[in-house]
Amino acid sequence: MPDDFMQEKNDINARRAAEALVVDVEGFEGPLDLLLTLSRTQKVDLRQVSILALAEQYLIFVEEAKRLRIELAADYLVMAAWLAFLKSRLLLPADPKDEGPSGEELAAHLAFQLERLEAMRKAAARLLGRDLLGRDFFKRGQTEIYSRKRVVSYEANLLDLMQAYARIKTKDDFEPLSLKRDVVYTMEQALERMKGLIGEAIEWGTLAQFLPESWRHDPKKRRSATASTFAAALELVKEGRMEMRQIDSFAPIQLRRKAGT
Amino acid sequence: MMEDENIESLFEAPPMGEQERMVEALLFASAAPMSLTEIENRLPHGCNAREAIVHLGKRYEGRGVMLRRIGEAWAFRTAPDLGFLMQKEQVEQRKLSRAAIETLAIIAYHQPATRAEIEEIRGVSVSRGTLDMLIELGWVKLGRRKLTPGRPVTFIVTQIFLDHFGLETPADLPGVKELRASGLLDNRPPPETILPASDEAEENQNDMFE
């Protein structure tokens, strides 16, 4: 295969991937939302969207997310597996022994789901676009239902009732969950550690440098340790024992011992 | 004049013009919409609130204040075209998350809607607190349980929802007829597949395939 052909193919793939990744993964409300967004890049009416092409776009997206070590929630991966399955059904000739729906049927349902989700999106937007009470039209500013007879009405709504019940029924069930805290670096731990470290911190150092070694690598552990260390640092700043700065938005947060302490 | 009628009113309802005044005063006095029953409970015996409402509605046509139907109830509201005057009156509108507004729309258009149906449409689980918040706002309440296996709880929209969005009935939801005609409000179950038999799917099976 000539090199430039490969090159071209890679370019297309890279461009597609880049296109798919324009939007932040965090910004998606689940795999269906992602699919809907991807379908817009096909620039056709939703009814004419190629489900096969869409499945490919999605799979490229997921691959790319993996490559960039972006953590995808399980349902994104379930959808990827399902789309890979759908793709194979659409591409391979139907096996007459196969039970269950055809690839076309599955694709049609996915198209329906996308159309329905988009319809609900539009409906929600139209709903919010209506004249709203308290914004476009108003109720009486002052009410006049009054009288001498005072009646105390006890107010409680269904939510109060249900939550009260849930509170009672689950009050004991919360205890065992503390076992799950093994991947949580508590603020107490962080504070303990920081107190030991600030003596040496005469120069500005980044927050990350204060994380315990064993909590730096696993993303979940790192996140927890970062949050606690940050909270602990704030506490020490409040106590006047440390100083904290951030040169610019999103720049690393820096810490040092407060001079004279 | 009123004095003369005092004795008679024990037996006869006041004339319609008078009933209209009464309904006008009642609805003006109350910030919350009042149902016909609530109005009639306050009117003298024998009054016809329904008819008085019709007269009253006509009288306020084109005025700065209008009589609006909200579900099974009635209330005066300022005319929407004058909203700009009241800007200072504005209550802080709680900014709804995208998940919340979509969940609300799905409940409104599909009601009664189960949690599984909402999740099926959005393709994502309903997060902790979303329904909670909609219920707290008074826009969503529990409907009857569905007569399907597992008898799941359903959610429906409330009168407060209708009032907030200026809707007379759920049938006035924008585009609802077109959506229904195009089948997008149908509860179409996914075709049976062999895949994916994940643990999660089993866990939720009761909810998913009702």
Next chain:
Amino acid sequence: MMEDENIESLFEAPPMGEQERMVEALLFASAAPMSLTEIENRLPHGCNAREAIVHLGKRYEGRGVMLRRIGEAWAFRTAPDLGFLMQKEQVEQRKLSRAAIETLAIIAYHQPATRAEIEEIRGVSVSRGTLDMLIELGWVKLGRRKLTPGRPVTFIVTQIFLDHFGLETPADLPGVKELRASGLLDNRPPPETILPASDEAEENQNDMFE
């Protein structure tokens, strides 16, 4: 008509009929009486609030609602002769105490429930006043005596309770598992908040509530 005046309206005040509508809406929505200056500050430039007030006052003459001058300010008030309609009762709303709402919840979910059962579920004794209050509110009533030693009285919820909480039957109340699944549980910060709310964590939690 309005269209023709659009260009002019940049320089000219709206017609008097329109000004009247505006004042009507403003006074309706305002929580306190408004002075002429306050009204004019809200109206488009060049409006004559004083004249609009005169027209508006005439329009409401003899109606169920009147335009009244209060000191130097203006407000709508219901006609004095209809005051009797408004004099139902003044409702003072109070939040139900935690003990009361919990007791009520237990009765609703477990009815018929004896006092001993309520105490066992809540883990504390139920004060006499709590049950009395729920009965007085009409939300709880006595049910049949239980066919157990001592034949204790039981408590059940009433139709008034169902109406108040918007329920068709007590069976419409969601169970604890459903509450959790719908995100309706008390928003106690779950231990996994720092971690991404993965499906796995959710499932494990489900088991805890069985």
